[in-house]
Amino acid sequence: MTTGAEPGEDRSDPSLGAIMSERRRLINLGYRLLGSLADAEDVVQETYARWYALSEREQRAVESPGAWLMTVASRICLNLLGSARARRETYVGDWIPEPLPEPTEWIAGRSSTDGTDPADRITLDESVTMAFLVVLDAMTPAERVAFVLHDVFRYPFGEVAEIVGRTPAACRQLASSARRRIRTARTPAGPGAEQADIVRRFRTAWEAKDIDALISLLDPDATATADGGGLAVTHPAPIVGGEQIAHAYAEIARLTGDRTTFLECTVNGLPGLVARQDGELATVFAFEIVDHRIRHIWAVRNPEKLRPWRTD
Incomplete structure (x- = not known):
């Protein structure tokens, strides 16, 4: 795990606390998208580096710093997912997502009113199981990002489209395709x-x-x-x-x-x-x-x- 001072830690920025409070949410996103805590931590570091590369004027112009950070982190993950497929070709043996110890807490999801059947909803706890991550890993990068942002983090398709670089309708199709994969592989868990x-x-x-x-x-x-x-x-x-x-x-x-x-x-x-x-x-x-x-x-x-x- 990356150690040392967090980006911008030595700056007397009154919004620093709010900015750094997004770190857990960004880690949660990165881990689900990449299946690796180490990679997720690298994504968070890069995301904060880009934030602090902005001028103070540019930072003040950002209406929602949290949303900005999530967007940047999602785009970095999308790029990494494309290169990850190439890296897997040289990986020795089978690749399994990085296992995590018992979490102390999971972040709260966003509300959504898009009409999706509640039975198809994926909870944050469920979205981190090994079986779930293995299914995610079989998806295309665009499917994975669209699905995780919408079904797990409850982002509306309009916002997902801006991140993925496709139309809202295309993102809806990507998430639907991913959802079918999940539904096929999903099995009721016992107590x-x-x-x-x-x-x-x-x-x-x-x-x-x-x-x-x-x-x-x-x-x-x-x-x-x-x-x-x-x-x-x-x-x-x-x-x-x-x-x-x-x-x-x-x-x-x-x-x-x-x-x-x-x-x-x-x-x-x-x-x-x-x-x-x-x-x-x-x-x-x-x-x-x-x-x-x-x-x-x-x-x-x-x-x-x-x-x-x-x-x-």
Whole structure:
């Protein structure tokens, strides 16, 4: 995480507090658009740099500094999303969004009166789950920005159009296309306590190398995906099938033995696991649980994506 003084911190600007109070909102936006907290922080730094590059007269002419900052951050993210696709082509293995520890709070959404069915609304909490971010990552940059700004942050399509550089009608179509993708992939989540119990039983079965118990907790068509980014050892391709995952994870437990310990935690707002090997943070696991079984496991081992989890 970027440290040191924030942009403009040494200026005696009476509006500084209001400007800097937008930082959390900008981070929330950047993370959902880019799937990376590190990239989101870079976007926020660049956004503030552009604000403070304005003259005092130009700053005073901005009617809503918060809206200005969100617009600039969104455009920076849109540009980064285009280049990110090229970077992914050289990424070693599967790319998974950066997992986040339990949030202390999520920002409030904007109100909207565009007539969208409330059942299609996406809450800020839901929009940060790993399953949701994976679906977002499959969208085109324009789809992703239009959808997140409108459906998550409640921006009207007129404002979205100015940011994306398309007509309001085109942005409405982009968001609609994205919404269909979300609706197809969206599954009702069970109660938090039930999901936590399933993750706990998975942990116990894994530690015991109990293959039958693991199979009973996994959907027959489950998938396990790992992200090492070439910096950590992982299985080279997604493992497909509950039985195959059970055997693979039991073998991992056999190989690592007493060197690995697990901690139950919250990952992107849902029950997950953290694994430590020889006392060092090694992996963060996120789960998608559907109909009382684990449908997907995301294992993030790339150390560059685990910075928010380190306390040392």
